[in-house]
Amino acid sequence: DNPVIVAIDGPSGTGKSSTSKAVAAKLGLSYLDTGAQYRAITWWMLNNGIDVNDPAAVADTAGKAVVVSGTDPLDPQISVDGVDVTMPIRSQEVTAAVSAVSAVPEVRSRMVEYQRAAAASAAAGIVVEGRDIGTTVLPDATAKIFLTASAAVRAARRSTELNGTVSVAATQEALTRRDAADSGRKTSPLAMAADAVEVDTSELTLDQVVDRVVALVEQKL
Numbered sequence: 001d002n003p004v005i006v007a008i009d010g011p012s013g014t015g016k017s018s019t020s021k022a023v024a025a026k027l028g029l030s031y032l033d034t035g036a037q038y039r040a041i042t043w044w045m046l047n048n049g050i051d052v053n054d055p056a057a058v059a060d061t062a063g064k065a066v067v068v069s070g071t072d073p074l075d076p077q078i079s080v081d082g083v084d085v086t087m088p089i090r091s092q093e094v095t096a097a098v099s100a101v102s103a104v105p106e107v108r109s110r111m112v113e114y115q116r117a118a119a120a121s122a123a124a125g126i127v128v129e130g131r132d133i134g135t136t137v138l139p140d141a142t143a144k145i146f147l148t149a150s151a152a153v154r155a156a157r158r159s160t161e162l163n164g165t166v167s168v169a170a171t172q173e174a175l176t177r178r179d180a181a182d183s184g185r186k187t188s189p190l191a192m193a194a195d196a197v198e199v200d201t202s203e204l205t206l207d208q209v210v211d212r213v214v215a216l217v218e219q220k221l
């Protein structure tokens with residue numbers, strides 16, 4: 001049997017990470033958070049004093065950082081050059097800089113290499129979440145899901161994740177800006193694959209979304 005590959009894409013705050021981890025755990029699959037990889041290389045650039053708004057500087061250094069992603073859905077860890085960055089990649093500084101870094105083709109080609117290698121080496125299969133997994137990274141995935149939710153719901157969820165330290169309005173503004181950048185970039189923008197199934201999570205609980213996605217995957221087996 002071919003390994004099962006589940007591609008889960010969508011904008012920020014639609015529940016991709018929670019859903020992907022739960023689906024992987026339920027189906028006994030590995031898990032890869034590709035957003036964490038773009039965040040890790042962004043953290044490395046900031047930490048090394050690279051001007052993230054200078055695409056040439058980002059392109060020149062993209063090959064230097066070594067990103068290693070754990071694939072355990074119950075405890076996904078990520079390191080860059082041997083430093084565990086699982087927590088620091090969630091900072092507002094990284095979040096604000098990541099779209100500029102991820103738009104640089106040299107960064108993307110390197111991350112896509114990591115992502116295809118992870119999928120190829122997952123014995124039972126893998127759930128891969130991101131923005132361009134179904135369109136570009138793994139176009140032959142077994143199942144492709146595109147998660148959406150209203151802007152207000154996404155902002156409220158993200159604000160809760162940040163323990164209310166940032167207002168819902170500011171969160172919504174930041175999310176909208178990041179999605180516009182991710183959808184508008186030239187290389188491999190955020191987009192739904194023609195053969196993906198869209199799941200609007202606005203009115204669903206996490207359990208309902210997970211059940212829906214598991215059912216969609218099982219249909220394809």
Ligand code: C5P
Pocket residue numbers: 012034035036038039098099100102103129130131132133178182
């Ligand atoms: O999923 P998360 O919000 O952590 O992703 C952070 C950023 O990484 C996105 O806003 C986007 O700029 C970038 N990204 C990407 N392609 C992916 C996954 C994430 O460009 N497959």
